[in-house]
Amino acid sequence: MSRKPPRIDTRNIVARSRIFNIEELHLTFSNDEQRVYERIFGTRNTSVLVVAVDTDDNFLLVSEYAAGSQRYETGFPKGILEPGENPLQASNRELREETGFSATHLEALMTLSVSPGYMDHHTHLVLATGLRPEPLDGDEPEPPELIRWPRRDIAGLLRQPAFTEARSVAALYLANDRLDYS
């Protein structure tokens, strides 16, 4: 793991939208091999994903329309960090906006990367417990549908056709481990 990283010969923004930049990197590896790679980056490169568990040991999931896959997806509440927020603050805000509950206990689990080969995006996973009703208006176009799923039935959740996102699957297991050993 101590290899010499490639030299970046040139880097250019080759495409740009309202949210994203696509950068082309010309690289020379330490063995003189050359490659042209692309990476996507933007201002929205840090997010949170919140695994909230209620007193009956249910996970709080939401179903929301996803523009990338163009269908409704089920997963844990998540969102982009707003300026000045730390991950725990962002988690409580997203939880209130998407489920109507706030948490009295928030705990960082792990920070995941998303497609690091092409992107520079990190998601902080946060475990939220001690829930109480405290809704907050967010920017959701329609209220997310709240789904309570029993923690004892992880296998059943993994069979749900709309529960497929890599970050939600990773968070499900990490949170479950944390709860079992706490």
Add this chain to the structure above:
Amino acid sequence: MSRKPPRIDTRNIVARSRIFNIEELHLTFSNDEQRVYERIFGTRNTSVLVVAVDTDDNFLLVSEYAAGSQRYETGFPKGILEPGENPLQASNRELREETGFSATHLEALMTLSVSPGYMDHHTHLVLATGLRPEPLDGDEPEPPELIRWPRRDIAGLLRQPAFTEARSVAALYLANDRLDYS
């Protein structure tokens, strides 16, 4: 989960690179709320990620340079499906190219989505066992560094600073469950 999906009023490609397209969607939700969303898509929208386990019950991991995060990342071998390949064929090819081993047993575990809010990308997770040396030249700029990690030390792997990708974390747990219950 039976909500009426939003109507797509207009869709336009607003940016384009060699690999990616960025599309802008103007949506009207069933409650008449309107939003403008962006999605990234390309020709490389299906990939495989291979959890290979050797006879000593070690996971085969690789360390490779990632252009998105601009550092070396540790994870399971992965790559894009080539034309005409099914996920198991692509998995065996990627495994040979990145680790130098082929597998006599390949088994689909689950198909994950990656950031479905913004992207349309799916990754088939495949469990590979019955390994034997059978290297194949790939398009890697430098040979990936092979790391064997004992399956009994999943907690230790999750603490490695270069092992952070959401898909690899999800695959680690899913493969471990499958191996424990087989």
